[in-house]
Amino acid sequence: MIRVVVVDDEALVRSGFELILSAADDIEVVATTAGGEAVDAVLRERPDVVLLDIRMPDVDGLTVLRKLRSVPDAPVVAMLTTFDADEYILTALRSGAAGFLLKDTAPDQLAQLIRTLAAGGVVMSPKASRAVWQSHPGAAADDDAGATRVGRLTEREREVLVLIADGLSNADIGTRIHLSAGTVKDHVSAILTKLRVSSRVQAALLAQRAGLLDERNRAESGR
Incomplete structure (x- = not known):
């Protein structure tokens, strides 16, 4: 329960x-x-x-x-x-x-x-998270800095980051992209370090602000 x-x-x-x-x-x-x-x-x-x-x-x-x-x-x-x-x-x-x-x-x-x-x-x-971010006075500067940090991620790390932003746990991410929970945990740790954030939710905000979810959605709709 x-x-x-x-x-x-x-x-x-x-x-x-x-x-x-x-x-x-x-x-x-x-x-x-x-x-x-x-x-x-x-x-x-x-x-x-x-x-x-x-x-x-x-x-x-x-x-x-x-x-x-x-x-x-x-x-x-x-x-x-x-x-x-x-x-x-x-x-x-x-x-x-x-x-x-x-x-x-x-x-x-x-x-x-x-x-x-x-x-x-x-x-x-x-x-809602876009509205939250845009209400922050430093949103534009944060967007630029965040996009730069997101750009330093590997292709696999970007894939994991999108799934974090989708709300998936490590176990669910592993199931989705056929990786062990330990490997996913290592990727998440690397993502947090590269993005200079301390939590998954902060990483998810950066993913959304950098347009990763929109990119994924456009790619899926074009199939």
């Missing part, structure tokens, strides 16, 4: 996520809470995944994220937001969040997104 904690200041949002996710056979919502009790709930329940509202009146979601990231055996944290261009999202991703979900995400997609997070993948809407 994938154990999930939902953190949001609105009881209706918490109950809605709990109702939807609890319908899946392999997911258990072990707690729902407002931000002030989030860390205590995580320490008590030891979830695999935390869905964390980024904007809460009682405590800032970024503050909660930093505290959760310091917990021993920290869970995977994905941010919840209402706005696809929320200026706080980029800070959260750079602070260790594994992705973000819009609160109006289709209910039939939620369970699979939780599975992706639990398996070590990243969760980001390409449209």
Whole structure:
């Protein structure tokens, strides 16, 4: 079972996520809470995944994220937001969040997104992540620097990077391109080093901003 904690200041949002996710056979919502009790709930329940509202009146979601990231055996944290261009999202991703979900995400997609997070993948809407990046004042300079670093990757590393941006875990990437999990792990480590980022989600953002996913989609549509 994938154990999930939902953190949001609105009881209706918490109950809605709990109702939807609890319908899946392999997911258990072990707690729902407002931000002030989030860390205590995580320490008590030891979830695999935390869905964390980024904007809460009682405590800032970024503050909660930093505290959760310091917990021993920290869970995977994905941010919840209402706005696809929320200026706080980029800070959260750079602070260790594994992705973000819009609160109006289709209910039939939620369970699979939780599975992706639990398996070590990243969760980001390409449209929303573009809006997030463009809301950042240094976006143009970041684009140029990121494109330069992406250009230094080998063909195989670029292939792996695209699959990271698709949200696949190391095991899923290995299955997709017929490599062992250890080899994929080595490729991911090399990618993070070359891109000068510290997480898969940051690498995924660079892949999207460098146009790798668009290139892949054009190639596939032309077949």
